[in-house]
Amino acid sequence: RKEVEQDPGPFNVPEGATVAFNCTYSNSASQSFFWYRQDCRKEPKLLMSVYSSGNEDGRFTAQLNRASQYISLLIRDSKLSDSATYLCVVNYDYKLSFGAGTTVTVRA
Amino acid sequence: EAQVTQNPRYLITVTGKKLTVTCSQNMNHEYMSWYRQDPGLGLRQIYYSMNVEVTDKGDVPEGYKVSRKEKRNFPLILESPSPNQTSLYFCASSPGGTSSRSYTFGSGTRLTVV
Numbered sequence: 001r002k003e004v005e006q007d008p009g010p011f012n013v014p015e016g017a018t019v020a021f022n023c024t025y026s027n028s029a030s031q032s033f034f035w036y037r038q039d040c041r042k043e044p045k046l047l048m049s050v051y052s053s054g055n056e057d058g059r060f061t062a063q064l065n066r067a068s069q070y071i072s073l074l075i076r077d078s079k080l081s082d083s084a085t086y087l088c089v090v091n092y093d094y095k096l097s098f099g100a101g102t103t104v105t106v107r108a
Numbered sequence: 109e110a111q112v113t114q115n116p117r118y119l120i121t122v123t124g125k126k127l128t129v130t131c132s133q134n135m136n137h138e139y140m141s142w143y144r145q146d147p148g149l150g151l152r153q154i155y156y157s158m159n160v161e162v163t164d165k166g167d168v169p170e171g172y173k174v175s176r177k178e179k180r181n182f183p184l185i186l187e188s189p190s191p192n193q194t195s196l197y198f199c200a201s202s203p204g205g206t207s208s209r210s211y212t213f214g215s216g217t218r219l220t221v222v
Contacts, residue, residue, distance in 0.1 A: 004150070042215065043198055043216055044151070044198070044213050087151070095153060096151075096153065100150035101150060
């Protein structure tokens with residue numbers, strides 16, 4: 001079983017739409033959680049950390065459910081520039097575990 | 109500018125010819141790590157280092173070596189590359205701490221072994 005599993009998508013949505021997806025992780029002792037964004041096989045870049053209380057960063061909302069071991073990301077009012085692959089990342093004891101990514105394409 | 113620099117960006121080599129991919133960071137980070145990314149598999153950790161002279165295996169260390177003689181540099185060595193090591197490689201660094209959010213990635217190295 002993979003340590004972090006994500007729906008690969010692709011999610012193809014029109015501009016202005018809301019899109020949401022999540023990932024699950026297997027290690028219940030995981031300590032910190034992130035969403036990274038990756039464009040066209042370039043380097044991953046931190047989008048946001050994820051906290052149990054839920055957190056927002058502009059149009060992006062992340063949630064963590066430790067009991068069910070899943071993490072979600074919601075994008076409101078999608079922009080063309082949001083088209084990317086979103087990586088769910090879980091940290092345990094200096095080791096980052098990555099999901100394979102969820103591809104989002106926003107169309108005009 | 110704070111960054112992680114990898115070289116080369118692209119490399120095509122032949123089976124068995126030793127190569128080194130360099131990684132350097134200018135942020136005085138303690139933690140450095142190497143990953144490979146293959147389609148459908150996500151990034152997988154090869155080796156990591158928590159400080160100078162301290163390295164440890166990740167999930168897929170076979171066929172790779174690393175060294176951490178200086179804080180800023182963490183080269184990845186392929187002693188005898190094979191075609192199954194064809195991949196996209198990323199180096200990353202972090203100040204350290206189990207909850208650190210500041211992982212910075214290099215731009216990647218596309219390696220093809222023929």
